Amino acid sequence: MKKNKNHRTNNGSLLSETWRRLKRSKLALLGLIIMILLILTAVFASFIAPYNPNEQDLMNALQSPSLEHIFGTDQFGRDIFSRVIYGSRISLQVGFLVVFMAAFIGGGLGAIAGYFSGHIENIIMRTMDILLSVPPVLLAITIVAALGNGLINLMIAIGISSIPRYTRIVRSSVISIKNEEFIEAAQVTGSSDLRIIIKHIIPNCLAPVIVQATLGMAYAILTTAGLSFLGLGIQPPTPEWGSMLSGGRSYIRDYSYMTLFPGLAIVVTIFGLNVLGDGLRDSLDPKLKD
């Protein structure tokens, strides 16, 4: 394979290397484009959406898609296109915050468990086993039921239910990396424990965490939609894809577009995140490079 001298910047950072490799996978690029479009949509929702998402116009209720309302209108005459656009805000908010929270807490616990074996590891991992033994959606439902509805509580619920994955991933990575010879070699050069963790262990277990983060974001968005569908998450009239599905389900026979478009939004987002996650997994692994 040709050497890539012209691609290489002077500092040759991990980021630029990853990007160079990510570019090769068309599917991963598609996922990245979907995510960028989604983020832009969420940020500029007020400019893109032609109508106020909550404005009712009963005269125009249940309109089929037309030039005026490209996704049609719902039973209250609200523009579905605008609601889907605004819905992306909730989804991304939940997705990002949940993943940050879970990766931070879960990853931290996992690193502690992996590095300091013994009682600490036992306590942490058995707690995670308890969390894992409850189906995640059921766990989220229970937490929402205990804390009450609302965006924050929803995020806490989904966050807690996704912590164990990160803990397990980070712990297993740390354990396998901890025993690698290059860690011993780093000790021989006089590096301290903290330096070894920061310089060698964390960068080496970052790849699975990033992959899990993209997939975990898909999980968070999907679970939000699911809980909202069940009426436990975001409450109407806030535009949210899951609650829109729920609101439209009684009209599915005659006005299928009411469920079609929010459903499509969920499918496209999850698809984008999944292919991006797969692509990142491949491009973050230096052993697969070139």
Place this chain on the structure above:
Amino acid sequence: MNKDQNLLTIKNLTIDYEVNSGTVHAVDNLNLEIGYGETLGFVGETGAGKTTTALGILKLLQEPRGRIVSGEIYFEGENLLDKSKGEMRNIRGSQISMIFQDPMTSLDPVMPVKKQIAEVIKLHNSISNKEANKKAKEMLETVGIRKERADDYPHQFSGGMKQRVIIAIALACNPKLLIADEPTTALDVTIQAQVLELMKDLKEKFDTSIILITHDLGIVADLCDNVAIMYAGSIVEYGDIDSIYNNPLQPYTVGLFNSIPDLDTEKKELQVIKGTLPDPTNLPSGCRFHPRCSKVFDKCSRVETSKIEVEPGHFVNCHLYNDNK
């Protein structure tokens, strides 16, 4: 630098490993001396305790399982066993370096090689990133790697080149002692020769003392001044290269030489030392080697051996050479 004084003196070093089936005496009452600029070959079978000794010198045994039970390790006149963790960290890498057996796994796979060398330099010298990187590139050139490849990752190098990078890391801070733990075992023969040639050159250039751990007597002959033959945790024969190669005394040493294929004489089969290393949790009484020894006699199983100087600088632990048998 005082040439008379030894760089490293190990006195009565005993290292134990606690395992489920008991206590392993990995290193037992070991005595060793290395002078400035000297290269010592440390030869023995797998499991003889060579690597454990090396890790013991660096105080990097896996605690709490492995621990130094007794003994003293003097490095430039100071006992390493009295040093604190922080002091040991300063010594590692800058004063004593180590090269590991497998170059494939000894480099961090997600860090460019230049950065890995610069890491060590920065760790022990207060210099800027830029200077450290410059020095790292110079080190790469010293070990024969073009500096255009400085930003490459370890997987982009072949095994021999990786070992060169590892040597560059080990020598980056100009250490006084380099412990090379089977540096060529994982490499094929032509690359072995190149790496050995490189080590020879660098030894001259940096004036580094080397402990070369190996089971290849050919490498030892090529590189070393003195040889220590290790068996089951203790040194059974020690001497300069000529006396060991021309006049091996311990039956174990003789056995090692006999198990090297020889092109000149016609032999149907290689002579091998029968049996395997004894169970380290249950070492034989008397001389450790007596169950496998071809010249065993009644005293061997009863009385522990002690060091006998058969000729100046040539020591052997064997009852055969004891005058009052």
